[in-house]
Amino acid sequence: MADQRGQLDTSIEIITPENIAFQYHVAGPFRRLPAYLIDLLIRAVILGVAAIGAALSFGLLGLGPMWWMGAILVFGFVLTWFYGGLFETYYNGQTPGKRLMQIRVVSTNGQPINGMQAVMRNVLRAIDAQPFYLSALVASMMNDRFQRLGDLACGTMVVIEERRWFEGLMRTGEPEAAKMAGLIPADFQPSRTLARALAIYVQRRRMFSWPRRLEIARHLGEPLREKFNLPPATNLDLLLCGLYHRTFITDRGEDEIREGSPFLEMQTT
Amino acid sequence: MKVADLLETRRENWRELEQLCTLLEGPSRRKAPAPAIARFSVLYRTACADLALADAYQLPPSTVHYLHQLVGRAHNQLYRTRTFDMTTWLHELFVRVPRRLFGDNCLRLAFVVFWGVFLLSAITAYHSPEFAERVMGASMMGQLEENFSEPITGRRADIGGGMAGFYVYNNTGIGLRCFAFGLLFGIGGLYVTVFNAAAIGAAFGHMGTVPEPQHFFHFVTAHGPFELTAVVLSAAAGMRLGFSLVDTRGYTRTASLRRAADETMPTMGAAMVMFFLAALIEGFLSPSGAPYSLKAAVAVLSAGMLMFYFVILGYPREE
Numbered sequence: 001m002a003d004q005r006g007q008l009d010t011s012i013e014i015i016t017p018e019n020i021a022f023q024y025h026v027a028g029p030f031r032r033l034p035a036y037l038i039d040l041l042i043r044a045v046i047l048g049v050a051a052i053g054a055a056l057s058f059g060l061l062g063l064g065p066m067w068w069m070g071a072i073l074v075f076g077f078v079l080t081w082f083y084g085g086l087f088e089t090y091y092n093g094q095t096p097g098k099r100l101m102q103i104r105v106v107s108t109n110g111q112p113i114n115g116m117q118a119v120m121r122n123v124l125r126a127i128d129a130q131p132f133y134l135s136a137l138v139a140s141m142m143n144d145r146f147q148r149l150g151d152l153a154c155g156t157m158v159v160i161e162e163r164r165w166f167e168g169l170m171r172t173g174e175p176e177a178a179k180m181a182g183l184i185p186a187d188f189q190p191s192r193t194l195a196r197a198l199a200i201y202v203q204r205r206r207m208f209s210w211p212r213r214l215e216i217a218r219h220l221g222e223p224l225r226e227k228f229n230l231p232p233a234t235n236l237d238l239l240l241c242g243l244y245h246r247t248f249i250t251d252r253g254e255d256e257i258r259e260g261s262p263f264l265e266m267q268t269t
Numbered sequence: 270m271k272v273a274d275l276l277e278t279r280r281e282n283w284r285e286l287e288q289l290c291t292l293l294e295g296p297s298r299r300k301a302p303a304p305a306i307a308r309f310s311v312l313y314r315t316a317c318a319d320l321a322l323a324d325a326y327q328l329p330p331s332t333v334h335y336l337h338q339l340v341g342r343a344h345n346q347l348y349r350t351r352t353f354d355m356t357t358w359l360h361e362l363f364v365r366v367p368r369r370l371f372g373d374n375c376l377r378l379a380f381v382v383f384w385g386v387f388l389l390s391a392i393t394a395y396h397s398p399e400f401a402e403r404v405m406g407a408s409m410m411g412q413l414e415e416n417f418s419e420p421i422t423g424r425r426a427d428i429g430g431g432m433a434g435f436y437v438y439n440n441t442g443i444g445l446r447c448f449a450f451g452l453l454f455g456i457g458g459l460y461v462t463v464f465n466a467a468a469i470g471a472a473f474g475h476m477g478t479v480p481e482p483q484h485f486f487h488f489v490t491a492h493g494p495f496e497l498t499a500v501v502l503s504a505a506a507g508m509r510l511g512f513s514l515v516d517t518r519g520y521t522r523t524a525s526l527r528r529a530a531d532e533t534m535p536t537m538g539a540a541m542v543m544f545f546l547a548a549l550i551e552g553f554l555s556p557s558g559a560p561y562s563l564k565a566a567v568a569v570l571s572a573g574m575l576m577f578y579f580v581i582l583g584y585p586r587e588e
Contacts, residue, residue, distance in 0.1 A: 021321075066427040116534050127452045169329065203330075250271060
């Protein structure tokens with residue numbers, strides 16, 4: 001289901017019960033290692049606090065230091081082997097470290113993990129950690145989802161769950177673009193791939209200098225200019241912006257009405 | 270309708286869904302009002318529909334990216350992890366695990382390997398002190414001899430508590446490690462099993478040769494059945510995991526491993542219960558000054574419980 005052979009990046013497609021396909025990015029070692037180190041630190045702090053707390057309360061109760069040692073050893077055992085498993089079970093697939101690094105454990109089919117998978121993948125960490133987590137590194141490099149051995153055995157993967165803000169539609173910013181849109185024949189319908197290319201171009205053109213913009217716009221702009229019978233001096237960058245304006249923002253004829261509207265002004269950041 | 274207008278109509282929905290996600294991710298999730306949760310599912314479905322139609326709407330790639338992460342985020346709040354259910358675990362532990370283990374060749378192999386190596390090592394160590402020294406190391410041998418040179422008179426209860434904690438930490442940890450190492454095609458688990466069996470066997474064999482061997486045997490009797498069974502069980506579970514990579518029964522290697530993992534985790538649960546019981550007995554009863562007959566009775570009782578678990582609960586029958 002999620003298997004995309006020949007993928008170039010780290011995206012994994014999930015099909016939900018609603019029959020919607022959406023994409024996750026799987027987390028690689030550079031996100032998971034810091035998460036692990038944070039968890040290690042948290043574990044050490046918890047153990048330290050528990051040791052001090054137990055020492056105080058056991059002292060008050062009049063229990064000897066050996067009781068304290070036994071309790072701390074049992075607590076240390078649970079913390080060592082089940083910290084990850086319990087957190088991932090009751091914290092919806094995340095440990096505090098994973099939450100800070102914005103990653104989450106899910107099943108390979110996109111479903112949430114169950115308690116058994118969570119505990120198992122953390123118990124099998126013992127083998128992944130041999131030697132110096134090299135087993136985990138080698139195993140995760142040999143499959144598309146960066147799964148370590150414990151993940152492979154439990155059918156889990158770690159995905160990135162980043163929060164992105166809704167950016168709204170990119171505006172071209174130049175009033176000339178709207179004018180240019182008026183010069184484009186009314187019957188021209190851009191294909192889906194062309195529309196996508198235009199959107200990406202307009203989103204990124206701000207990062208380029210003018211000569212560079214013209215250089216990039218030329219590949220698409222020249223054939224379009226000939227097709228639309230525009231004069232050779234047409235600014236190709238603006239032509240693409242105009243086409244973008246036409247495709248995404250307004251129809252022909254609406255340009256004059258909407259051009260001066262406060263709504264459009266507000267968006268031209 | 271143009272994309273710009275479409276986005277304007279949707280933007281409010283998406284923003285509201287984001288806010289609800291933040292609410293559900295936070296600590297006040299359980300206090301979330303019912304209308305908000307109902308609203309969440311409606312908004313999630315509309316966001317799903319928007320994503321499904323993104324291509325038809327010709328949404329720009331940045332919006333599609335945003336929708337992917339929004340739907341993913343909401344998906345993880347709608348479908349949450351399932352926690353442990355006590356009744357299914359009890360059913361698993363007392364009905365399904367013993368039945369599975371009854372016909373498990375890995376358990377038989379682990380049993381034969383562990384006890385075979387144990388006996389061999391014990392007999393060799395009994396006849397040759399050099400062997401015992403090479404297996405255990407001189408310092409550990411000396412410590413064993415020293416610990417059991419005096420009769421067991423009992424010690425303070427708090428020391429028992431401390432030692433029980435140590436046995437939980439150490440022995441259960443060894444069991445879990447033994448299990449995890451089994452993943453290396455069963456060889457890792459086999460190695461750990463042979464190593465443990467040789468060391469324990471050598472200790473038994475060597476302690477048979479010291480002037481007063483009964484002190485040692487008084488100590489180990491009571492907790493022996495639970496502890497040694499748990500070691501064998503961990504080794505068997507690890508082997509089942511590792512051998513599933515070798516003999517895949519027609520599945521892919523990953524799928525075969527996953528099937529084995531589902532089966533072996535409850536087995537490890539049973540092994541851990543045994544380790545805990547053994548640690549309690551080892552911490553409190555074994556070092557106490559209780560008469561040997563009591564310790565032997567506990568050993569017989571625990572062996573009987575294990576027999577009941579493996580043979581009577583495990584005997585194959587109709588569901």
